[in-house]
Amino acid sequence: MHRTGELYGQYKTLDQQKETATFGMWIFLVTEILFFGGLFLTYTINRHEFPTAFGIAGNMLDLNLGFGNTIVLIASSFTMAMSVWSAQTSRKKAIPVWLIATLALGSVFLGIKVVEYKQKFDHHLVPGYHFDVTYCSNNPSACGLSGKELEDERKEVREYIEAEKEYAKQLGLSDPSAGIAAVNAHAQLYFSLYFGMTGLHALHMIVGAGLLLWLIVQSLKGRFDANYNTPVENIGLYWHFVDIVWIFLFPLLYLINRHLA
Amino acid sequence: MSENGHHVVSPKIYATILAALLIGTFVTVQAAKIDLGPWNIVLAMTIAVIKMSLVILFFMHGKYSPRRTQLVIISGFFWLAIMLGLTLTDYKARHPEPSRVANPPAIVIDRA
Numbered sequence: 431m432h433r434t435g436e437l438y439g440q441y442k443t444l445d446q447q448k449e450t451a452t453f454g455m456w457i458f459l460v461t462e463i464l465f466f467g468g469l470f471l472t473y474t475i476n477r478h479e480f481p482t483a484f485g486i487a488g489n490m491l492d493l494n495l496g497f498g499n500t501i502v503l504i505a506s507s508f509t510m511a512m513s514v515w516s517a518q519t520s521r522k523k524a525i526p527v528w529l530i531a532t533l534a535l536g537s538v539f540l541g542i543k544v545v546e547y548k549q550k551f552d553h554h555l556v557p558g559y560h561f562d563v564t565y566c567s568n569n570p571s572a573c574g575l576s577g578k579e580l581e582d583e584r585k586e587v588r589e590y591i592e593a594e595k596e597y598a599k600q601l602g603l604s605d606p607s608a609g610i611a612a613v614n615a616h617a618q619l620y621f622s623l624y625f626g627m628t629g630l631h632a633l634h635m636i637v638g639a640g641l642l643l644w645l646i647v648q649s650l651k652g653r654f655d656a657n658y659n660t661p662v663e664n665i666g667l668y669w670h671f672v673d674i675v676w677i678f679l680f681p682l683l684y685l686i687n688r689h690l691a
Numbered sequence: 692m693s694e695n696g697h698h699v700v701s702p703k704i705y706a707t708i709l710a711a712l713l714i715g716t717f718v719t720v721q722a723a724k725i726d727l728g729p730w731n732i733v734l735a736m737t738i739a740v741i742k743m744s745l746v747i748l749f750f751m752h753g754k755y756s757p758r759r760t761q762l763v764i765i766s767g768f769f770w771l772a773i774m775l776g777l778t779l780t781d782y783k784a785r786h787p788e789p790s791r792v793a794n795p796p797a798i799v800i801d802r803a
Contacts (some may be wrong), residue, residue, distance in 0.1 A: 434792045453760055460767035467771045474775070475782055493720070500716050508709040511700070511750045518699045663752075670750045680716075681735035685723035689731055 435658025435667075448660050455664040459671050466675050469630065473623050473682060482593065483616030485687030486586050487563065490555060491624070493547060496684040499542050500676065501657045506535035507673040514666045518658035525649040525662065532669065535644040536635055543632050547625075555621055563587060563617040564610065586690075587613070624683055631679060634672045698755035708749045715742045 436462040477484045513528035550556055553573050554565035566573035567584040575583060595609035605611075645665055648654065654662050719738040723731060748754040753764055 449757060449760070452756070453763065456760055456763045456767075460763060460770070463767045463771050464774065467774055471775055473776055474779065478782075497716070497720055501713065504709065504712045504716065507712075507746065507750055508705055511705045511708075512702060515699065515702055607744065667751055670746050673750075674743045674746050677746070678736075678739050681719055681723070681739055685719065685735055686732065688723040689726040 444657065447565070448663075451660045451664060452667070455667050457630070458665060462671060466627075466630070469623070469627050470678065470682075474624065476619050477686070480616040480619060482590050483613060484592055484620045485690060487555075487617040487620035487624075488686045489586070489688065489690070490553070490563075491684050492549065493684055493688065495542055495546050496680055499539050500680045502535050502539045502542070503673050503676050506532050506539070506609055507670050509535060510666050510669045512663050513645075514659070517654040517662040520655040522652050522655060525562060525644050525654055529642055529646045529649060533639055533646065536639050537640065540632060540635055540639075543628065548622070556625070557618040557622045561614060561618050561621070563614050572584065627683070629678055631672065631675050634675070637663070638669050638672055641668065698752070700749060700752060700755065704749055707744050711745055712742055
């Protein structure tokens, strides 16, 4: 990447040079689309296979935190777009301000994600030895569940266990723990995908935050203006891409079965 | 147009897109609470695709990019469609869906 905005020998004009960089950035983003696409595919097939387990598990996520995070991330995309605009119009003082706002919003997103992950550990919803989808209905005070919410969750989990028991009977299994074992196995699939997908997304956010830090330093040095703003533009593209991934993750992970809750 | 020939999208457009995205988020959450049967997922994905299109066209300047760049963007989704489409048709055609068969064949489940 050229650093000072001078014209390199292989290009005719600065415009062509910038277009080439943006073109390359988009090719990278296409590989990212396919990278996340594989996970979305895995999610689709598993959800199709275990719709009830995915519905129940999905309703165990905190909708308010997910909704709040969506708002925060969309706002950060706006501030990122504004820093690109500031650079394109040579508003040199405004560039770092918008970039810092973007970094701050990105950090809020990651902070909320940490709170959510912590909650999942507390609720025994992290795949592994301690995973127990019935933990919250058995220990409502530990999960802050009460009243109708608790009743609904208990009913949902109980009905699903019964359905799995019935299926186990059809298969000729008499083990009474077959129902709950199947429920936990399938719900773990959901939570594996939840942590895998949101984790990979969060990793992209962390990389984006690092890139933003670099941009902030460069913009404070006055590096970017109407003639040279390729890094702002291309890191902006990356940031918006990460936003788009979340635009799909949010409904798929948080909203799929809310109408049954 | 700025002095170097690149299209500059105005803050007014950015603010409009921001508002549209926030409204879309609100609508998708409210719609998810209504029972539409199999249409819940269709509606949620439609709203997500609209939101994505707004981000790509305006925030990412897709609308103002040269044709060559637009081709790259479209090709990305084309390849994604190949991956999703061909895998899912294969999955649908090959899979006997044992969980929905009335009398599934006896299988041995290894419960270690």
